[in-house]
Amino acid sequence: MAKIEKANSVGEWLDQRLNTTVLNKVMMTEYWIPKNINFLWAMGVLLATTFGILVISGIFLMMYYKPDVNLAFDSVNYTIMQEVAFGWLFRHMHGVAASVIFLIIYIHMFTGIYYGSYKQGREMIWISGMLLFMTFSAAGFSGYMLPWGQMSYWAAMVITNLFGGVPVIGDALVVWIRGDFNVADATLTRFFMLHVFLLPIVIMGLIGLHFYTLRIPHVNNQDSDEVDFDAEAEKYLSGNKKESQVIPFWPVFISKDLAVLGIFLIFYFYLVFFHYNFAMDPVNFDPADNMVTPAHIYPEWYFLWSYEVLRGFFFDVGPIKAFDIGLAAFGFANAIFLVLPWLDRDPKILPAHRRPKFFIWFWILMIDLIVLTIWGKLPPTGTNAYIGFVAALAFILIFVALPFVSKSDAKKRGE
């Protein structure tokens, strides 16, 4: 057993038992981050904070929410929104955070792509991040069902139906997921379980994993410079802070994060109080009605790009049905980011502006995703259907082209 002596302070007492001094060094004061970063490196802390807001507001909402098709709508829109003290605040915070967290996830993700922070040793950071994106998507979808409004119901209908496209077991799979032949009470209750228990637990585990994956390869920097972390840390600790290329997580890195967080929270709470319809769709304030299909069914904005890939292929090709082509494309869209590190054939880590062809590739991808997002919401009629088709096809081609584009950049540099 460790040597325990009389402690002179609570800190010392804890240190003897938990080794908190070393823990604090490893996790905070001697956890090294490159100095050459910009505000985009603060997105991780923004995400952790927003997730915290979601958990806390979610706990308060769960105290009054009733996962039952006959009670759910009123428990949200009457009990929580009108009766419970500040229930409306927690609901708005939860609804808006659920939407804004995807904005930050996308910024975080495309920062990683731009600066090449997903490859050459950082693959596990990327994969754990994409797994987080997927579980957050599942959490967003399951949470959207809970108020049991018209969009809740019809989105659940459309999305669970997709599983019917899986060969052989499709129909059985749909029933298994819904727990009923239709989207019904059993569906609501199980998605409640997923939303408040299973998915948050998985997300917390994945966040731990995501943090851990940063340990060995370290955080990337603005110019993708190779940093000798041990040597630079040595410099910093010997007082040569200006020369050193690294900073400690606490307090230097976190101070910048908090400054960015301050700005972000002003933006976020402005949305919570004054501009929330984008995150809390008005259509979902109509109670679910399986006899009335809304004029326009669309998912939340953060799913629109993949939704448009799904419905972009609107015509049958020979014996293959449009639905099946769309579904295959949808599957492709959701899986392809996961293998990004292996599609990029450039052996060097460089920011996009130092990879001429990749730079163009990156901005075409951004434009295509924005087009897909916007056309994913528009009614798919007339020209819209064709724009959607072209953008969806382009999305696939963009990823098919990546190995060639990245290889070509490397060749040009003489590698």
Added chain:
Amino acid sequence: MKELKILAVVVVLTLITYWGVEPFAHSQMHPHVDAPDYTFKDVDGLKGTQGNVENGATLVQANCTACHSIESQGFPQIMDDASSAAAYGVVPPDLGSAGKIYNADYLAAFIKDPAAASKVGHKFEDGRVHPMPGYGWMEAQEIADMVAYLQSIAPETMSNKEVFTDACQRCHGIKYGDMQNGTMAAFTPVENIKSYMGKIPPDLSQYIRSRSTSYLHEFINDPQKHLEGTAMPRVGLTQEAENQVVTYMQEVGDSKKPEREALGPKFLIYLVIFAIFAWLWKSKQWRDMH
């Protein structure tokens, strides 16, 4: 400087996406309609005819009170809601406030031809007739007299809730208005209103959140504009009465709006202070780094 450029790119891309999925997409999904017309200039109205209140009183009592109550003038409801809904299809309105909440020209046109004025002619074809017979056979002066009488007996002021009750509640419930006792359910029983309207008219509790205020005004003023062929009649509310209806829907469906709008700025002020201190701390920490 470089960071500001990056920020500008992030902000611009976010705003383009926002513009595309919100204002632009909604403008594509909900075509623009003309602004509400509170003068009802398309109806066959009074055309400036002045009415005589005393003569109107006689005419209303002879022609209207067989079906309509006017509680304030001592003409009580003859049957309960369920029986009158069974007899007429829908509970006939009490006429006590009609002269106040309905536009006078609209009221005159409605008395002459209810289905035409309320734009629900499409519901009454193939031998089906509007439960209220038209009084187009009367002299224009007589119609004006009745309107003048209805105006003379109408209350000076009405609460938002009273206007809602008289204008909407025969068909629509707004249950959040009274969850405990259920007094804000529709007056006409479900089975009657369903066969009269073709479907159960929606409960309006959350309509202030599910529809924008401008949509509500356009829709109430003339339902056919947004929803061609709908069974909902144009009811001819004056602008003031319509504002009261929408305000009541807001009081019920978005009851925390005043609290939200009062608390918002306080939150933001607090966060600005937090942001200032965070930046100061950041500057202090980074001073030694460069």
